[in-house]
Structure formats: C-alpha cells, structure tokens
Amino acid sequence: MTETTIITREGATATLAEEAVVAFEQELRGSLLTPDDEGYSEATLIWNGMVEKTPALVVQPTGTADVVAAVKFAREHDLLLSVKGGGHNIAGTALADGGLTIDMSTLRGVVVDTEARTVTAQAGCILGDVDRETQLHGLALPLGFVSETGIAGLTLGGGFGYLTRRFGWAVDNLQSVEIVTADGAVRQASSDSEPDLFWGVRGAGANLGVVTSFTYRLHDVGPTVYGGLIAWPFDRVDDVAATYQELTATAPRELTVFMMFRRAPAAPFVPPEWHGKHICAMAVCYSGDLDETDEVLAPIRALGDPIVDLLQAQPYTQLQSYLDATQPKGNHYYWKTEFAADLSDELVDTMGKLALESPIPGAQMVMAHIGGALNDHEPDDGVVGNRDAHFAYGAAGMWEPNDPKEEAYKQWVRDAWAEFQPFSTGGNYINFQTMDEDDERIRATYGGNFDRLLEIKARYDPDNVFRTNRNVRAIAAPEDLTGGTDHTAGTGGRPEHA
Known part of the structure; x- marks a missing residue:
C-alpha cells in the first residue's frame, strides 16, 4: 500500500501516509477496504444508481469499538466521513466521495425482549431483519414499507410506514440509542440520559454521530x-x-x-x-x-x-x-x-x-x-x-x-x-x-425546531465532522451558533462531496 489520496472535510485533496493507514487497519477488528480490494464494490453498492461516489477507505466494523476508531481516525486526519446503513437514501449520503465510509452492514443483530416489549437492533439492519424477529412474537413498529431499507437512515430521519397512523413516526417509538459522537465518546441517549442529544437524534441523527444500535417500543401487530x-x-x-x-x-x-x-x-x-x-x-x-x-x-x-x-x-x-x-x-x-x-x-x-x-x-x-x-x-x-x-x-x-x-x-x-x-x-x-x-429545504424540514437543533449540533459536533448528510451546520450563519464563535469558518458551506 502506498500513499492514499483522500478528500478532507473541507473538500480539499490530500494524502494519507502508508504507515497511518496500516496503523489504523491494525487497530480494527473488522475489515478496511480500498477500491482495489475484494468486497469493496459490494460495500459501496447503494440503492440509487444515479449516485456515483468512490470512498478512499471503507471500514466494516465488527462492533462499536471499530466505529470509535474510525471516527477518531477521520477526525485526526480531517477526513470526509460518511456512514452507510442500508444504503437506501435517495441522495446517496451513505458514501463519502474520496473520504472514509463506515459500512455498518455487517452489524445486523436483533434482540426482542417480549417482557419489556422492546427490540434492540444494530445499525446495519434492514427493515426485513427487524420485522422478521419481532413478528415471531406478533409484535411490530412503524418501519417503512420497503423491506430492504436500512433502519438507521429511516429512523434518524423520522421514519414512516404502514403503521404510522397507529403509532406515529418511527422515532416516536424510539426509546434509546447507543451513539458514537464526534469526540469518539460512546453515549447512551434517551429521554433520561443525554436528553438533548436524544431529541436531535429523533429526526436529524445523521448530523450528530454514528448510532450503533436502536431500542424501540413494540406493539401488537399481526402476524397476519x-x-x-x-x-x-x-x-x-x-x-x-x-x-x-x-x-x-x-x-x-x-x-x-x-x-x-x-x-x-x-x-x-x-x-x-x-x-x-x-x-x-x-x-x-x-x-x-x-x-x-x-x-x-x-x-x-x-x-x-x-x-x-x-x-x-x-x-x-x-x-x-x-x-x-x-x-x-x-x-x-x-x-x-x-x-x-x-x-x-x-x-x-x-x-x-x-x-x-x-x-x-x-x-x-x-x-x-x-x-x-x-x-x-x-x-x-x-x-x-x-x-x-x-x-x-x-x-x-x-x-x-x-x-x-x-x-x-x-x-x-x-x-x-x-x-x-x-x-x-x-x-x-x-x-x-x-x-x-x-x-431552505433543510430548514423547512425542521421548522421551528431548527434553532434548537443548531445548538445541539454545535455542542456535540462543533467541527461538523458529520456533514455527509442533509447537513444543518453547513447552512448556519455565525450568529445562529452558540458561544458566539463561528465554527463554520473555513468550511465553505456544504462541501462539494457531501
């Protein structure tokens, strides 16, 4: 492996030394893929074929520790970073063109607690994974209407499906998440723990970190x-x-x-x-x-x-x-x-x-x-x-x-x-x-909740590490941000590769 050409968070072209990439790979339990590696094409295949992006590096974590390592590596080396769950987002935000993509598709564990009437699912799950396990017990939650959609992207954007009329947005049924924030910390967010972070996760979570698992409340539905x-x-x-x-x-x-x-x-x-x-x-x-x-x-x-x-x-x-x-x-x-x-x-x-x-x-x-x-x-x-x-x-x-x-x-x-x-x-x-x-479309999405979201974004991701998404920080004016500091200086607005 020689030097790796990468795209920074600001959209500039830079290089990573071979020893830095090797050291990163040795830190991981999961795979680190480059465009020349077997499995890379499958790892970067997404639903919308209109989107053509080529990450320089793809991490396939075996657990949360690998996600932490990837976030810290991207931050240390100023890498454009993205997170791929099911890869079903129409805008193609799953891939960081020239940057580092964390491919969560290997994390697909689902655990149903019938007594608590909850399900905990890892972030690589698609809807069909969760429905299959919960329906063994005649339980479900509102998760979309196409079984190959990833639960992570759907949930972090709000989420609706055939059961929404009964039970609300998917995030109305979300009880807690495990999330890796921009500082590499692993946090448990719920209405009782990190409530502001949990509030923001429920509809704009891609802006705030890498969610590694979701715990939802379940309801009696089906199995027929x-x-x-x-x-x-x-x-x-x-x-x-x-x-x-x-x-x-x-x-x-x-x-x-x-x-x-x-x-x-x-x-x-x-x-x-x-x-x-x-x-x-x-x-x-x-x-x-x-x-x-x-x-x-x-x-x-x-x-x-x-x-x-x-x-x-x-x-x-x-x-x-x-x-x-x-x-x-x-x-x-x-x-x-x-x-x-x-x-x-x-x-x-x-x-x-x-x-x-x-x-x-x-x-x-x-x-x-x-x-x-x-x-x-x-x-x-x-x-x-x-x-x-x-x-x-x-x-x-x-x-x-x-x-x-x-x-x-x-x-x-x-x-x-x-x-x-x-x-x-x-x-x-x-x-x-x-x-x-x-x-303005992003602002309109959140309406009167937008200003509070900006404050939470500034607190948990002041450097806009998580920007390969429908990014709220890139469109914020300096006066919108807390602390009176222009954290967006030098970003040039939304990066070309986001």
Missing part, C-alpha cells in the same frame, strides 16, 4: 394482516380519487392506504394488455381485527372491476416487502415530495394531470396517508416535527441507468414539483430529499 395492491383503469380516476378522499377522512387508524397514479408495470400480476397503460392503484394495509376487514374495506370493494386485485390476508412480513420489486437497486431515482395537511380536490386533480403528462415510464405520483398518531404529539416532540402532516405526496421518478433522457426526466420532476408544492404544509421529509435540494 390484510392488504396488498389493487388497481383500476385511469379513466376511473374521478371515482377512485373521490373514494380515497372519503376513506382517508374517516378510516380507523388500523387502516393505511397509499394511492398511486402511474403506468402499469410489466409485472406478472398485471394483465399483459394493461402493461404500460395509465392506472390508479392503492397499496393497502389493514392491521386491525380481521373479522372487520369486509366492513373496513367496503368503500374500496364498492369501486368494483379492478384490473389488479391482490388484496388478501397475509403475513405482515410479506406485506412489508410487497413494494420491493417496484424499487430495484441500481436504477436511477429522482424524487420531489411534500407533506399536506389535507387532500383537496385541487391537489388530487394536479397529481392526476401530472401523471398523464409524465414522460417517465417508471414515474409515480404518490399520495400516502400518514395522519393519525403522529399528529397527537407536540410540534417540538423530537426535532422531526411536521406534526401537521396528514399526507406525504410527490413525484417519484425512476429509470434505468444510461437512459439518454435522464436530464429531461429530472427537469420534468422539478417542473412537476413547482405545480404541486403550493399544497404543502411548508415542511417536508428529510429522507426523501435528493442531492440537489437547497438549504
């Missing part, structure tokens, strides 16, 4: 629920949308329905004559009393004559993986999303119009009903905020690599966003932000 996919021709959009609006206004919290306008995929469950044609679809999850299924789903059934009907009683773990195939790893993804307080006729009409106009074959216009338990909390209960959200909606663009129309597709999504953004609450979901969002 009712749901799946159902779809109708797009020329029935008025009836379908009206039913959806009425249903979401009165549905029990045990029922969650997402509505999608898109072209039908060439999937085995879609009749061949409908492949590529515009449809209205619903993704359904009913986790209540199965004896009441017919009554609860009666409005959907009353629409009649679907072209696809996969609604059935099934294991919750199966339902949680239903949409996996619609988001294959390696495709290019570009989204713009918002939160809405209600689903007005104008919003629905706009989303339908945009679906018909979209030139992107794999695009979806999505409206996800999330209102319920999350609205029961105060706006400052965790930095996640957005307690006025009842729907998450937006344009989800997807296409295969090397599509010559990529730039035109991205521009179409941006133009569509300009049309549907006026219906927004003003907040948005940090986990759905793409790599080119401006600073």
Whole structure:
C-alpha cells in the first residue's frame, strides 16, 4: 500500500501516509477496504444508481469499538466521513466521495425482549431483519414499507410506514440509542440520559454521530394482516380519487392506504394488455381485527372491476416487502415530495394531470396517508416535527441507468414539483430529499425546531465532522451558533462531496 489520496472535510485533496493507514487497519477488528480490494464494490453498492461516489477507505466494523476508531481516525486526519446503513437514501449520503465510509452492514443483530416489549437492533439492519424477529412474537413498529431499507437512515430521519397512523413516526417509538459522537465518546441517549442529544437524534441523527444500535417500543401487530395492491383503469380516476378522499377522512387508524397514479408495470400480476397503460392503484394495509376487514374495506370493494386485485390476508412480513420489486437497486431515482395537511380536490386533480403528462415510464405520483398518531404529539416532540402532516405526496421518478433522457426526466420532476408544492404544509421529509435540494429545504424540514437543533449540533459536533448528510451546520450563519464563535469558518458551506 502506498500513499492514499483522500478528500478532507473541507473538500480539499490530500494524502494519507502508508504507515497511518496500516496503523489504523491494525487497530480494527473488522475489515478496511480500498477500491482495489475484494468486497469493496459490494460495500459501496447503494440503492440509487444515479449516485456515483468512490470512498478512499471503507471500514466494516465488527462492533462499536471499530466505529470509535474510525471516527477518531477521520477526525485526526480531517477526513470526509460518511456512514452507510442500508444504503437506501435517495441522495446517496451513505458514501463519502474520496473520504472514509463506515459500512455498518455487517452489524445486523436483533434482540426482542417480549417482557419489556422492546427490540434492540444494530445499525446495519434492514427493515426485513427487524420485522422478521419481532413478528415471531406478533409484535411490530412503524418501519417503512420497503423491506430492504436500512433502519438507521429511516429512523434518524423520522421514519414512516404502514403503521404510522397507529403509532406515529418511527422515532416516536424510539426509546434509546447507543451513539458514537464526534469526540469518539460512546453515549447512551434517551429521554433520561443525554436528553438533548436524544431529541436531535429523533429526526436529524445523521448530523450528530454514528448510532450503533436502536431500542424501540413494540406493539401488537399481526402476524397476519390484510392488504396488498389493487388497481383500476385511469379513466376511473374521478371515482377512485373521490373514494380515497372519503376513506382517508374517516378510516380507523388500523387502516393505511397509499394511492398511486402511474403506468402499469410489466409485472406478472398485471394483465399483459394493461402493461404500460395509465392506472390508479392503492397499496393497502389493514392491521386491525380481521373479522372487520369486509366492513373496513367496503368503500374500496364498492369501486368494483379492478384490473389488479391482490388484496388478501397475509403475513405482515410479506406485506412489508410487497413494494420491493417496484424499487430495484441500481436504477436511477429522482424524487420531489411534500407533506399536506389535507387532500383537496385541487391537489388530487394536479397529481392526476401530472401523471398523464409524465414522460417517465417508471414515474409515480404518490399520495400516502400518514395522519393519525403522529399528529397527537407536540410540534417540538423530537426535532422531526411536521406534526401537521396528514399526507406525504410527490413525484417519484425512476429509470434505468444510461437512459439518454435522464436530464429531461429530472427537469420534468422539478417542473412537476413547482405545480404541486403550493399544497404543502411548508415542511417536508428529510429522507426523501435528493442531492440537489437547497438549504431552505433543510430548514423547512425542521421548522421551528431548527434553532434548537443548531445548538445541539454545535455542542456535540462543533467541527461538523458529520456533514455527509442533509447537513444543518453547513447552512448556519455565525450568529445562529452558540458561544458566539463561528465554527463554520473555513468550511465553505456544504462541501462539494457531501
């Protein structure tokens, strides 16, 4: 091994001496990979193929001690640092281009405590890992709706899924974390221990350290629920949308329905004559009393004559993986999303119009009903905020690599966003932000909680070691920071490689 060319936190090019890298590798129990090593490509493979980054070094820890060593090494050598959990973030923040990436994917232990009704999961777990273990006991928590998503990124950004209407954001169910902060300290954060840090972790945790394990509160769910996919021709959009609006206004919290306008995929469950044609679809999850299924789903059934009907009683773990195939790893993804307080006729009409106009074959216009338990909390209960959200909606663009129309597709999504953004609450979901969002989008994510978050960031990470994320410190003015000191001097704002 010779000198290693790296990117510093400020975005400059520098070199690491061979002896420094060798000494670091000897300190680790886990693997240290370079681009020439076997396993590097797999360690740096992320979901959004649009993002192309090449870390100079990748650490695959065997435990918290390796994480501590990696954080200290990155700090000592001024390395750009990132943390990769499931690698499912649309902005590609899992990878530090030219820097050091901590790949947590080898840490996938899950322990369920049925007496305490909690689960503790390591940060490399994906949703399917946790669902599989908790469902052995008929327990679950709101963790997304694609089983290959990493729990760490999802949770640290707030997290929502099919059970959010019943139990709130994922972070509303978080009891504690083990976290390695920028000084290399291992801390236990909860409402009783390091409460300010825990408050910030609940929605902006990527800014504050490397969480190595999460402990969540569990709820009785499953193991059998009712749901799946159902779809109708797009020329029935008025009836379908009206039913959806009425249903979401009165549905029990045990029922969650997402509505999608898109072209039908060439999937085995879609009749061949409908492949590529515009449809209205619903993704359904009913986790209540199965004896009441017919009554609860009666409005959907009353629409009649679907072209696809996969609604059935099934294991919750199966339902949680239903949409996996619609988001294959390696495709290019570009989204713009918002939160809405209600689903007005104008919003629905706009989303339908945009679906018909979209030139992107794999695009979806999505409206996800999330209102319920999350609205029961105060706006400052965790930095996640957005307690006025009842729907998450937006344009989800997807296409295969090397599509010559990529730039035109991205521009179409941006133009569509300009049309549907006026219906927004003003907040948005940090986990759905793409790599080119401006600073105001980050501020809007946290709303009135932003200033307190800055104070916590300044206390636990004054040098902005954790910046390869939707970074709050990079957009802070000097007067926003505690102590009257400009800790951002020399950073040049958000680094080019973040």
